[in-house]
Every structure is written in structure tokens, then in C-alpha cells.
Amino acid sequence: MNHGIAIGKVSQASGVKVTTVRFYEQIGLLAAPPRTDGGRRTYDRKDIERLTFIRHSRELGFEIDQIRTLLELQDRPDQSCADADTIAKARLVEVKAKIASLTALQAELERMVDGCSHGRVESCRVIEILADHGKCKHHLHDA
Amino acid sequence: MNHGIAIGKVSQASGVKVTTVRFYEQIGLLAAPPRTDGGRRTYDRKDIERLTFIRHSRELGFEIDQIRTLLELQDRPDQSCADADTIAKARLVEVKAKIASLTALQAELERMVDGCSHGRVESCRVIEILADHGKCKHHLHDA
DNA sequence: CGTACATCCTCCAGCGACTATAGGAGCAAG
DNA sequence: CTTGCTCCTATAGTCGCTGGAGGATGTACG
Numbered sequence: 001m002n003h004g005i006a007i008g009k010v011s012q013a014s015g016v017k018v019t020t021v022r023f024y025e026q027i028g029l030l031a032a033p034p035r036t037d038g039g040r041r042t043y044d045r046k047d048i049e050r051l052t053f054i055r056h057s058r059e060l061g062f063e064i065d066q067i068r069t070l071l072e073l074q075d076r077p078d079q080s081c082a083d084a085d086t087i088a089k090a091r092l093v094e095v096k097a098k099i100a101s102l103t104a105l106q107a108e109l110e111r112m113v114d115g116c117s118h119g120r121v122e123s124c125r126v127i128e129i130l131a132d133h134g135k136c137k138h139h140l141h142d143a
Numbered sequence: 144m145n146h147g148i149a150i151g152k153v154s155q156a157s158g159v160k161v162t163t164v165r166f167y168e169q170i171g172l173l174a175a176p177p178r179t180d181g182g183r184r185t186y187d188r189k190d191i192e193r194l195t196f197i198r199h200s201r202e203l204g205f206e207i208d209q210i211r212t213l214l215e216l217q218d219r220p221d222q223s224c225a226d227a228d229t230i231a232k233a234r235l236v237e238v239k240a241k242i243a244s245l246t247a248l249q250a251e252l253e254r255m256v257d258g259c260s261h262g263r264v265e266s267c268r269v270i271e272i273l274a275d276h277g278k279c280k281h282h283l284h285d286a
Numbered sequence: 287c288g289t290a291c292a293t294c295c296t297c298c299a300g301c302g303a304c305t306a307t308a309g310g311a312g313c314a315a316g
Numbered sequence: 317c318t319t320g321c322t323c324c325t326a327t328a329g330t331c332g333c334t335g336g337a338g339g340a341t342g343t344a345c346g
Contacts, residue, residue, distance in 0.1 A: 008293065018294085023333060038341045040294055053274050060248060060273070064332070070273060073264050081267035085259050088269045092252040099245045102238055105203060109235040116228045121216050124224035126231045130203070130213060131196050151322060161323085166304060181312050183323060207303070
């Protein structure tokens with residue numbers, strides 16, 4: 001009887017795919033767990049928590065390196081959380097910028113689509129705007 | 144006297160990096176231009192236009208394969224622009240979804256940052272929310 | 287106990303859209 | 317003629333996974 005949790009179970013419980021769990025181990029985001037005699041990885045509840053933390057952080061758009069820092073912070077509860085705050089704030093700034101950029105994008109796409117008279121390419125507003133950036137109202141950054 | 148435009152010039156004129164211009168040639172997005180005796184690529188005004196079209200399309204978030212289609216359409220002005228319209232509309236739907244997702248994200252990040260009392264990690268709202276997805280108000284999809 | 291089947295293992299290649307590096311060769315100005 | 321910029325090819329790396337091949341292990345059932 002083995003008390004360890006199999007990789008498939010932690011995957012299900014955490015919402016991180018099996019292959020991705022192994023990938024995280026490979027890049028050192030998750031410690032290599034003990035193995036069964038047959039060589040299978042055996043996890044515990046802590047690992048599920050850690051993976052859930054990672055998945056949620058990824059959903060919030062944090063990069064792996066940032067998550068590495070956040071995980072280190074989580075491991076030292078007595079430390080100041082200034083770093084976590086800084087990382088989250090930086091991400092918030094990014095997200096706001098992205099929303100602004102995408103909103104400009106949306107406006108331009110709508111202009112393109114609305115302007116299209118569904119005729120020939122010759123007079124297509126979509127192609128026209130793509131060809132001539134000068135027809136853009138907004139200056140777009142990376143979207 | 145050589146009438147061709149050097150890669151550096153088309154790069155500047157179109158806003159596409161030199162390495163990226165060569166990359167586009169490699170993947171067949173841009174035709175291989177004639178060369179000088181010394182083996183250097185020589186472009187013309189049409190190429191600058193094409194690259195500008197590509198860059199603008201990329202800024203609008205279109206994928207390379209979609210741009211391939213859009214470029215083909217541009218080359219045949221007598222055709223219907225229904226395809227261009229479809230591609231642009233699909234992109235618009237994507238952009239709208241992304242904005243919605245990022246807005247939810249923004250709300251959650253703000254909740255994290257606002258809740259942080261700048262004390263120890265132990266009681267840090269940022270770490271707390273990352274660890275426990277149940278504390279999220281919104282269900283986030285890929286952001 | 288045998289066997290079928292699910293799950294797991296490692297290794298390696300690929301995705302998209304570039305970007306960067308090494309190690310040269312071309313070319314124009316001073 | 318030499319300096320220094322631009323250009324060339326070829327290859328490997330980026331990020332965060334994802335997929336497949338080909339085999340081993342674990343388990344449930346008869």
C-alpha cells in the first residue's frame with residue numbers, strides 16, 4: 001500500500017496537465033518527488049497546493065520567473081510581502097495597458113468590418129486599412 | 144549604380160526588423176528578391192508596401208497564416224472580399240473575448256493589491272488569493 | 287495466476303513568431 | 317587603404333508548454 005498520490009491524481013486535483021507537471025519539475029518549479037519502486041512519481045497534498053498556486057498564477061498571467069519568486073515568498077511567511085505586492089502591481093499595470101491597447105484594436109477592427117461593403121477586394125475597407133497605416137485613428141502598440 | 148533598395152532601408156521604411164524581413168522570406172510570406180553581384184537582397188517599393196501591410200496586420204493580432212490569406216486577396220482586387228471580412232470579424236470576436244477576460248483579471252489583481260496590508264507574507268492578500276482559487280470572485284479563462 | 291487495460295515512464299521534436307549569436311564578406315567614405 | 321557599417325548564412329535559443337514514440341508498471345477482473 002502506497003500513500004503517495006499519482007501524477008494523474010495531482011493533475012486532476014490541481015488542474016495542471018500531467019505533461020505540464022513533469023515539465024514544471026524539469027524546470028525546477030516543482031521539486032522532484034519521491035518515486036515508487038517501479039519509478040513512478042508520488043506526490044502529497046502540499047504538491048497539489050503548490051500546483052494550484054502555480055496554475056492560478058499562470059491564469060493571472062504571471063511569468064514562470066515571477067511565480068518562482070512568489071513561491072519562494074510563500075515558503076517564508078515571516079518575510080515582508082513587499083515583493084509580492086510589487087510583482088502584482090507590475091502585472092496590473094501590464095494588464096491595464098493591454099486592455100487599453102486591445103480596446104483601440106477593437107475600435108479599428110470595428111471600423112474595418114463596418115466599412116466593408118461586401119463587394120470586391122478593390123474597394124474593401126479591411127484590405128485598405130491594412131495596407132495603409134495612415135488610415136488608422138489610433139497608434140497601436142503591441143496587442 | 145544599383146536601383147534596388149537594401150534590406151536595412153526596407154526595414155526602416157516598413158518598420159519590420161531586418162532579421163524579421165529575412166524570416167518572412169524564409170517562411171514564404173515575402174518573395175525572395177533579386178540579389179546584387181555581392182549577394183545582397185535588393186527590394187523595391189512594392190516590397191515596402193507588402194511589409195507595411197504585414198506589420199500592420201501583425202499589430203492587429205492576425206496570425207501569419209491569416210496574413211497569407213489577406214495578402215493573396217490583396218493581390219486579386221477583382222475577387223470578393225468576403226474572406227477578408229470573415230477573418231477580420233473572427234479577430235474582432237477574439238479581441239472582445241480577450242478584453243472581457245483581461246477586465247476580470249484586472250479586477251482580481253486590484254482586489255489582491257488593495258487587500259495587501261504590506262505586512263508579512265503570512266497575512267498577504269496577494270499570496271493568499273494565489274494559493275486559494277476559491278477566493279476568486281470570477282472564473283478566469285486564459286488571459 | 288494470467289491477461290487486458292489504464293496509467294505511467296523517458297526522450298525528443300515541434301509549436302508560433304521571432305531574436306540572437308558567430309563568423310564571415312561587401313561596400314562606401316575619408 | 318583602412319575604418320566601420322551593413323549585409324550574408326547557419327544555427328541555436330526564447331517562452332511555456334504539447335505531442336508522439338516506444339516501452340514499463342500497476343491494477344482489476346476472471
